[in-house]
Amino acid sequence: MYILVAGGGKVGANLARLLLRAGHEVTLIEQRADRFQALETEFEHVVHRGDATELFVLERAGIKRPPDLVLAVTGDDEDNLVICQLAKEKYAVPKVIARVNDPRNQAHFDLLGISPTICATSNIMGLIEHEVPEHELVHLLELRNENLEIVEVQIAEGSPVAGKRVERLELPAGARLISVTRNGESEIAVGSTELRPGDQVLAILQPGKEDELRKILLKQ
Amino acid sequence: MKAIVIGCGRVGSSIARQLLSEGWEVTAVDEKEDALARLGEGWPGEFVLGHGMDVDVLRKAGIEDADAVVVSTDGDNTNIVIGQVAQKRFANECVVVRLLDPARTAFYRERGMRIVCPTETAIEFLTEAVRSCEVPAKAEVS
Numbered sequence: 001m002y003i004l005v006a007g008g009g010k011v012g013a014n015l016a017r018l019l020l021r022a023g024h025e026v027t028l029i030e031q032r033a034d035r036f037q038a039l040e041t042e043f044e045h046v047v048h049r050g051d052a053t054e055l056f057v058l059e060r061a062g063i064k065r066p067p068d069l070v071l072a073v074t075g076d077d078e079d080n081l082v083i084c085q086l087a088k089e090k091y092a093v094p095k096v097i098a099r100v101n102d103p104r105n106q107a108h109f110d111l112l113g114i115s116p117t118i119c120a121t122s123n124i125m126g127l128i129e130h131e132v133p134e135h136e137l138v139h140l141l142e143l144r145n146e147n148l149e150i151v152e153v154q155i156a157e158g159s160p161v162a163g164k165r166v167e168r169l170e171l172p173a174g175a176r177l178i179s180v181t182r183n184g185e186s187e188i189a190v191g192s193t194e195l196r197p198g199d200q201v202l203a204i205l206q207p208g209k210e211d212e213l214r215k216i217l218l219k220q
Numbered sequence: 221m222k223a224i225v226i227g228c229g230r231v232g233s234s235i236a237r238q239l240l241s242e243g244w245e246v247t248a249v250d251e252k253e254d255a256l257a258r259l260g261e262g263w264p265g266e267f268v269l270g271h272g273m274d275v276d277v278l279r280k281a282g283i284e285d286a287d288a289v290v291v292s293t294d295g296d297n298t299n300i301v302i303g304q305v306a307q308k309r310f311a312n313e314c315v316v317v318r319l320l321d322p323a324r325t326a327f328y329r330e331r332g333m334r335i336v337c338p339t340e341t342a343i344e345f346l347t348e349a350v351r352s353c354e355v356p357a358k359a360e361v362s
Contacts, residue, residue, distance in 0.1 A: 053296070053297050053321075054321060054324075055323045055324060077273070077301075078295065078298045078301045079297050081301050082297045082300055086324075089327075104275075105273060107275065107309075108304075108305060111304070111305060111309055112308070
């Protein structure tokens, strides 16, 4: 594959190295002079100097071919957005991947149809929620295109829904239970499934419904 | 009529003052408090402190019912993103965006933003100024 990597910081440089080692053709673009010099020692002709949001820089790096993949991994979300938008819409690059530095900017990437994105902060936060037990509602998966997410909830001792059947729960609109895991065995949640303390429940819901779901499943 | 001016440097602050003097209701947005000084003493319009990429800041500035949004920070890419947020997320029809890079103006004009490129303007005016020089050509002088 021919892959264009915009941004030669730690992320971009390491990606370029791995991709080259995997046998791909790579062009790396870096703007800062000092950083570029350091990269040139290792990457030689693979690295180009310039602002990857400027058309002539992108074109010099071969964006008109176009590349099979553009990775926008600078430390600037605005730049990553613009690079991906130009790649997709102006140069018909079939696939882009963008790095999101500030998770608050995720919505802008979604708005402009830039997907997939990767945000280290959000990922670490997801891990924290998964690893630290006092977070009773864990985000497992975000289905961004569908505007849905999958969460895991542990039914606590004394939960108001313990002993209730799924059909009797007053779940918020836009939320459904998927499965119930008990003693390591999982089954699809149907109306007659009874919830018990200690159950791990998977639910699918629209973002923003977490609080309502939490209230119904977890409130003491 | 209500206008929001995002990015209140030399350009933004002048636009804000001009629009205000023409009877617009103006809210200026800048991430630095110093920007308020540029608007002049006793600025009678609104001022919201914060970054234009922050949707809460835009809402606080009243983007939802603004008739015009002017995006004039010192970063082209920041302006492009904020302009599209105003246009697509908040359905503003009059989004005026300052873009210094002339190579990208066409691409974003096609996307419905009113792109103003000071570089393009400077090139035009400078070229025209040369064309209209009424001095004899050097060959004739010597």
